[in-house]
Amino acid sequence: MNPEFIDINDFRARMETLRRTGMNFLRDIIGMDWGEEGLGAIYSLENTSTGQVLQTAVRCCDREKPSIPTVCDLWSVAELYEREVYDFFGIHFAGHPDMRRLYLRNDWVGHPLRKDYNEDEAINPIRMENEIPEDVQRPYELAEDAEMEISDKLTNKIHGDQYIINIGPQHPATHGVLRFRLALDGEEIRKIDIHCGYIHRGIEKMSEKMTYPQILALTDRLDYLSAHQNRHALCMCIEKAMGIEITDRTQYIRTIMDELQRIDSHLLFLSCAAMDLGAITTFIYGFRDREKILDIFEEVTGGRLIQNYNTIGGVQYDITPDFAKKVKEFCQYQKGKLQEYNDVFTNNIITRKRMIGVGILSYDDAISYGCTGGTGRASGWACDVRKRHPYALYDKVDFKEIIYKNGDCYDRFLVRLDEIVESIHIIEQLIDNIPEGDYKVKTKPIIRIPEGRYSASVEGSRGEFGVFIESKGDKSPYRIKFRPMGLPLVAAMHKILKGAKIADLIAIGATLDYVIPDIDR
Amino acid sequence: MEMKKPAIKSIPYEEFKDNETLEKLLNELNKERTNVIVGKLDDIINWGRSNSLWSLTFATSCCGIEFMAVGAARYDFARFGFEVTRNSPRQADLIMVAGTITHKMAPVLKRLYDQMAEPKYVVAVGGCAISGGPFKGSYHVLNGVDKILPVDVYIPGCPPRPEAMLYGMMQLQRKVKIENFFGDKNRKHNSNDIPNEPIIVTNVPITPNENSEEQ
Ligand code: SF4
Numbered sequence: 001m002n003p004e005f006i007d008i009n010d011f012r013a014r015m016e017t018l019r020r021t022g023m024n025f026l027r028d029i030i031g032m033d034w035g036e037e038g039l040g041a042i043y044s045l046e047n048t049s050t051g052q053v054l055q056t057a058v059r060c061c062d063r064e065k066p067s068i069p070t071v072c073d074l075w076s077v078a079e080l081y082e083r084e085v086y087d088f089f090g091i092h093f094a095g096h097p098d099m100r101r102l103y104l105r106n107d108w109v110g111h112p113l114r115k116d117y118n119e120d121e122a123i124n125p126i127r128m129e130n131e132i133p134e135d136v137q138r139p140y141e142l143a144e145d146a147e148m149e150i151s152d153k154l155t156n157k158i159h160g161d162q163y164i165i166n167i168g169p170q171h172p173a174t175h176g177v178l179r180f181r182l183a184l185d186g187e188e189i190r191k192i193d194i195h196c197g198y199i200h201r202g203i204e205k206m207s208e209k210m211t212y213p214q215i216l217a218l219t220d221r222l223d224y225l226s227a228h229q230n231r232h233a234l235c236m237c238i239e240k241a242m243g244i245e246i247t248d249r250t251q252y253i254r255t256i257m258d259e260l261q262r263i264d265s266h267l268l269f270l271s272c273a274a275m276d277l278g279a280i281t282t283f284i285y286g287f288r289d290r291e292k293i294l295d296i297f298e299e300v301t302g303g304r305l306i307q308n309y310n311t312i313g314g315v316q317y318d319i320t321p322d323f324a325k326k327v328k329e330f331c332q333y334q335k336g337k338l339q340e341y342n343d344v345f346t347n348n349i350i351t352r353k354r355m356i357g358v359g360i361l362s363y364d365d366a367i368s369y370g371c372t373g374g375t376g377r378a379s380g381w382a383c384d385v386r387k388r389h390p391y392a393l394y395d396k397v398d399f400k401e402i403i404y405k406n407g408d409c410y411d412r413f414l415v416r417l418d419e420i421v422e423s424i425h426i427i428e429q430l431i432d433n434i435p436e437g438d439y440k441v442k443t444k445p446i447i448r449i450p451e452g453r454y455s456a457s458v459e460g461s462r463g464e465f466g467v468f469i470e471s472k473g474d475k476s477p478y479r480i481k482f483r484p485m486g487l488p489l490v491a492a493m494h495k496i497l498k499g500a501k502i503a504d505l506i507a508i509g510a511t512l513d514y515v516i517p518d519i520d521r
Numbered sequence: 522m523e524m525k526k527p528a529i530k531s532i533p534y535e536e537f538k539d540n541e542t543l544e545k546l547l548n549e550l551n552k553e554r555t556n557v558i559v560g561k562l563d564d565i566i567n568w569g570r571s572n573s574l575w576s577l578t579f580a581t582s583c584c585g586i587e588f589m590a591v592g593a594a595r596y597d598f599a600r601f602g603f604e605v606t607r608n609s610p611r612q613a614d615l616i617m618v619a620g621t622i623t624h625k626m627a628p629v630l631k632r633l634y635d636q637m638a639e640p641k642y643v644v645a646v647g648g649c650a651i652s653g654g655p656f657k658g659s660y661h662v663l664n665g666v667d668k669i670l671p672v673d674v675y676i677p678g679c680p681p682r683p684e685a686m687l688y689g690m691m692q693l694q695r696k697v698k699i700e701n702f703f704g705d706k707n708r709k710h711n712s713n714d715i716p717n718e719p720i721i722v723t724n725v726p727i728t729p730n731e732n733s734e735e736q
Contacts, residue, residue, distance in 0.1 A: 104625070104661070105624070124624070126627050126663060126669075127628065128627060131628075169629055172578050176580065176585070177581045198581070198623060200625065202659035202661045203656075205659070206656065206659050209658070221582070221655065224583040224586060268586070283593065284594045287590060287594050288595065290590075291590070304587070304590075305587055305590075305680055306680060517581075517582045
C-alpha cells in the first residue's frame with residue numbers, strides 16, 4: 001500500500017478531517033529518513049467500524065530542525081509514538097506536551113535510526129553514572145552570606161510536592177525491565193511517567209544491515225511469547241512482496257503453531273498474573289502445562305522458547321509423524337485443566353476482590369490508545385486481526401472472538417482464559433486435515449524484495465503485531481518497522497491508573513500482559 | 522527419523538562428561554593447605570553455603586523466561602539448593618544475568634550487584650550476557666556483562682536449555698566449595714590459588730552516583 005503524501009502545511013487539517021470521519025484507530029507511526037528528501041513519518045490508520053485502512057505520510061525537508069505538527073490530541077497513543085520518532089529520528093512534534101526521548105538516555109548523542117547517525121563507540125560509550133531525569137532541577141537557595149547559590153538537592157519540577165516513587169526497572173511485578181515513576185498522593189496515583197528502553201536492542205537499525213533471512217532470527221526475540229506469530233508476520237510480508245505462493249500444508253502448520261504459541265503465552269500470562277497477586281500454586285500449575293506445549297515445539301522445531309521455525313516460503317522442517325497425535329493429546333489434557341485454574345485461582349475470593357472493578361479501560365479509550373489484543377477485547381472492542389483481516393487459514397476455521405464488556409482486570413484475565421479454549425477449538429478443526437505436500441517452496445538463494453512499501457499484520461499473543469518494510473530492491477530493507485503490541489498498553493496505563501491505588505498497579509500491570517523486549521525492540 | 526550426532530565445534534564430547542575436574546582440583550587444593558580445625562569448619566560452612574545459594578530475580582528478556590521455567594514445576598532448581606529467588610539484592614547470594622544488557626540497563630545492573638552482600642556470585646546466562654549474542658553489533662547493547670561485573674560461570678545458549686542452566690548453577694556450587702572462609706585464604710584477598718579467577722575488565726569509568734532522589 002502506498003501512503004497518501006500530505007503537504008506539511010495541510011497535514012494537521014487533513015488528519016483532523018480523517019479523525020472526524022471515523023479513522024479512530026491509529027495503528028502506528030513509522031518514522032522515516034528519506035535521505036535527500038528529508039525526514040518524515042508514515043501514519044497507519046483504520047476505521048474500526050468499516051474496516052477501511054489508510055496510510056498517510058508527511059515529509060519535512062529541514063534536516064537540521066525537522067518539525068511536524070502533533071496528532072496526540074486526536075489519538076492518545078500518538079503521545080508515545082511521537083516520542084519514539086523523536087528519539088530515533090530527532091523529529092520535533094510541534095504542540096506535543098512532553099517531547100522527551102522515550103528509549104535512549106537523555107545524554108545520548110544523536111538519533112540512531114537516521115541514515116547519517118554515527119555509530120562510533122567513542123561518541124556513545126557505556127555510561128555507568130546514573131541518568132538524571134529531565135524534569136528535575138537543582139534549586140537556587142539563599143546561602144548564609146545572602147548569595148544565591150545552586151544547592152545540591154534535586155527537586156522535581158513537574159510533580160511539585162507530591163511523593164514520587166520509583167518502580168523498576170528491576171522489579172518482579174513489572175515483568176521485565178520497565179520503569180515507572182509514580183507521583184503519589186497518599187495511596188492514590190496522580191501521575192505516572194513511563195521509562196522504556198532498558199531493553200532497547202536496536203533491532204530495527206541492525207536489520208537495515210542484515211539480509212532478510214537474518215532478520216527473521218531477530219523477530220523471535222522481540223516478543224518471545226509470540227515467537228511464531230512475529231515470524232509469521234515477517235515471512236508473510238516478504239512473501240507478499242516477492243509474490244511467493246505458499247502451500248496449503250504450510251498454512252496449516254503455521255496456523256496450528258500460532259495457536260499453540262497463543263496457548264503457551266496465555267498460560268504464562270495466567271501463571272505470572274497469579275504470582276504477582278501472590279498465588280504461587282497457580283504459577284506452578286501454569287508452567288507445568290506449558291511444558292507440554294514446549295515439548296511439542298521442541299520435537300518439531302528443535303527449540304523450546306525461541307523456535308526459529310517459519311522461514312520465507314514455508315517452515316524450516318516438516319512436522320514429525322506423531323505431531324497430530326501429540327497435539328490432540330495435549331488439547332484433551334489442557335481442556336481438563338482449565339477447571340483446575342478456575343478452582344484454585346479464578347473463583348478465589350481474593351482474586352475477585354483484587355480484580356473486579358479495578359483498572360477500568362473504557363471502550364473509547366481502548367481504541368484511542370490502540371490497545372489491541374486481549375486488553376482491547378476485554379473493553380468490548382472487536383479488534384482481533386484474525387477476524388478483521390483474516391490471514392493464513394483463519395477465514396476457513398470457525399471460532400468465536402471473545403469479547404467482554406467491563407474492561408476491568410477481571411475481564412482482561414477471563415478473555416485470555418477463554419481464548420485458550422478457542423485456540424484449542426481452532427487446532428482441533430485443523431489437526432486431522434493437514435494436507436500432504438511440500439512444507440516449503442523453493443525460493444531464490446538470495447532474497448531481494450522489489451522496490452516499494454509493504455506491510456502485514458498478524459494477531460500476536462497480546463495484540464496486533466505489524467511489520468512494515470520499505471525496500472529499495474536490495475538484499476536488506478531500507479527501513480523495517482515492527483508495530484509493538486505492548487507500547488499502546490503501557491501508554492494506556494496512564495489513563496487506567498489515574499486515581500487508582502498503588503497496590504492496584506500490580507494487578508493492572510499483570511493483566512495488561514505486556515512483554516518489554518517487544519515494547520523496546 | 523535417524524538423527525545425526527550434532528557436530529559441536531568448540532567443546533569436545535568428553536568435556537561434557539567431565540564434571541569432576543573441579544572436584545579433583547578442590548581436593549588437591551585442600552590437601553595442601555588444610556589446617557585441621559579450620560579446614561573442617563570451612564568444609565561445613567561451604568557445604569551449607571553451596572547448598573543454599575539464593576538467586577536474585579533478575580531477568581531482562583527471553584532467557585529470563587527459561588530461568589522461570591527452571592524454577593517451576595518440571596525442572597525445579599530447589600532440588601539442588603537454589604531454594605527460592607529473592608526480589609531484593611540484599612538477600613541474594615547470586616545474580617543470574619538472564620538476558621540482554623543494554624547501555625541504559627548497565628548502570629542499574631552494576632548498582633544491583635553493588636547492593637548485594639558479600640560473598641556474591643555472577644552467572645552469565647545466554648549469548649547476550651556472555652558476548653552480546655545476536656545483538657552484538659547493536660549500538661545499544663553491552664557486549665558481555667564481564668565488561669562490568671566479575672563473572673563466575675558462563676552458560677552458553679540462546680536461550681540455554683534448562684538442563685544447561687542447572688549444570689551451570691551446579692558448577693557454581695562447586696566453585697563455592699573450594700573457597701576458604703577462614704584464615705588468610707579469603708576469596709577477595711588472596712585469590713591466586715583459586716582456579717577460574719573472576720575476570721574484571723574495568724575500562725569503564727565508574728563515577729559515584731549523584732542522583733540521590735532516585736535511590
Ligand atoms: S541469549 Fe538469546 S534467548 Fe537469551 S536473552 Fe539473548 S537473545 Fe534472548
